[in-house]
Amino acid sequence: MASRARVVIYVQHLLGSGHLRRAAALARAMQAENLAVTVISGGVPVPGVNFGSSEICQLPALKALDERISELVDADGHRITDAWRQQRSAQLLDIVNRAQPQALIIESFPFGRRKLRFELIPLLELVDSWCRKPKVICSIRDILQRQSKSERVVETVALVRRYIDMVLVHGDREFITLEKSYPAASEIADKIYYTGFVEEGEDSQSVNGAETIAENRDASRAGVLVSAGGGAVGAQLFATALDARPLTRLHDEPWRCLVGYGMAEPEFRALADRAEPGITVERARSDFRRLLRRAVVSISQAGYNTVLDLMDTGTPAVLVPFVGEGETEQTQRAERMQELARAQVVAPELLDAATLTAAVDRAVTMERSPRMQHNSEGAAHSARIIAASLTGSD
Numbered sequence: 001m002a003s004r005a006r007v008v009i010y011v012q013h014l015l016g017s018g019h020l021r022r023a024a025a026l027a028r029a030m031q032a033e034n035l036a037v038t039v040i041s042g043g044v045p046v047p048g049v050n051f052g053s054s055e056i057c058q059l060p061a062l063k064a065l066d067e068r069i070s071e072l073v074d075a076d077g078h079r080i081t082d083a084w085r086q087q088r089s090a091q092l093l094d095i096v097n098r099a100q101p102q103a104l105i106i107e108s109f110p111f112g113r114r115k116l117r118f119e120l121i122p123l124l125e126l127v128d129s130w131c132r133k134p135k136v137i138c139s140i141r142d143i144l145q146r147q148s149k150s151e152r153v154v155e156t157v158a159l160v161r162r163y164i165d166m167v168l169v170h171g172d173r174e175f176i177t178l179e180k181s182y183p184a185a186s187e188i189a190d191k192i193y194y195t196g197f198v199e200e201g202e203d204s205q206s207v208n209g210a211e212t213i214a215e216n217r218d219a220s221r222a223g224v225l226v227s228a229g230g231g232a233v234g235a236q237l238f239a240t241a242l243d244a245r246p247l248t249r250l251h252d253e254p255w256r257c258l259v260g261y262g263m264a265e266p267e268f269r270a271l272a273d274r275a276e277p278g279i280t281v282e283r284a285r286s287d288f289r290r291l292l293r294r295a296v297v298s299i300s301q302a303g304y305n306t307v308l309d310l311m312d313t314g315t316p317a318v319l320v321p322f323v324g325e326g327e328t329e330q331t332q333r334a335e336r337m338q339e340l341a342r343a344q345v346v347a348p349e350l351l352d353a354a355t356l357t358a359a360v361d362r363a364v365t366m367e368r369s370p371r372m373q374h375n376s377e378g379a380a381h382s383a384r385i386i387a388a389s390l391t392g393s394d
Helices: 018-030 082-100 114-128 149-165 183-191 235-247 265-275 288-294 304-313 329-339 353-364 378-389
Strands: 006-011 036-041 057-058 062-064 072-074 102-105 135-141 168-171 192-196 224-226 255-259 279-283 295-302 318-319 342-346
Touching: 006 018, 006 082, 006 318, 018 036, 018 102, 018 135, 018 149, 018 304, 018 378, 036 082, 082 114, 102 114, 102 378, 114 135, 135 378, 149 183, 168 183, 168 224, 168 378, 224 235, 224 288, 235 255, 235 265, 235 279, 235 295, 235 353, 255 265, 265 279, 288 304, 295 304, 304 329, 318 329, 318 353, 318 378, 329 342, 342 353
Parallel strands: 006 036, 006 102, 036 057, 102 135, 135 168, 168 192, 224 255, 224 295, 255 279, 295 318, 318 342
Antiparallel strands: 062 072
């Protein structure tokens, strides 16, 4: 029996956990296509992520120093040195050398993760030097960070043309095309494949296992759900939600704040201590979509996974996009949802109790939307594209 083709996925999350969860969904889908998968993670380990039967290789962890991603630090918050970079790069190259994959998937780079050039350029050069070169695949979300410097666009296009065989765009062109955020996409059009959105998959049961999603699809809605993904950002959004609740039309409804594990425990406890009766503050839960489906209004940022959940549930939304240091991705996604009458948007620089209250009160009057028609088979489609590209590989 021929051995299974091996795929290596490189993924680096810096603030939230969305990148890692999307990589895990891709890994499980590729296993279903009878591919052997190794996942190389460069971020701080996140509990509860399902990689299926993948081999997991953890690099010395990196994370962002702050929401602006101004600097990368190690898991303990220490600034990294050139020697540290060299050691991590050597470890990455050793893992890939030993795996000898037929396909290498690099998440984001060269469109993003420029601070990781110290290890990703050597990685690309390594596999390019092999006699039997693997398929090199770049995996990106539906919307990219807009590049303000033309020389960076030129460099990115050159790297794609030099090293990358395929660019998998995990989105639906009916929602938004890559050109909307990356006009130079036309220069690499021959390498671009739209896969549909990659959904992590919703749990069939609640936390206590007592209720199933199917049983509650038509349950009456109640309350407000406030969330900010699974990462370290969102403190201002949660604090403002606590201030806004008594001012909104939904002040008598229960409010639930789901706080990511990336928020430090003292900050989380301080937020919980501030909560008035009728407000629950707890850590992020695996049954997020079930809670979202039951909410009257959702208040959140505009991350990839959260917006997918809003598309599926039709819950009226208030979106406060994360902008970081010049980040544009979430703003563009939020504006698209507003264009489709799926959300009210509050610019983060205008966020206060008054603006959030006004947005919540507008969202209450929005018509309950049906599930948005979109391609959500991105994981399975990606796996089929990759498996087909490896046909004939030993």
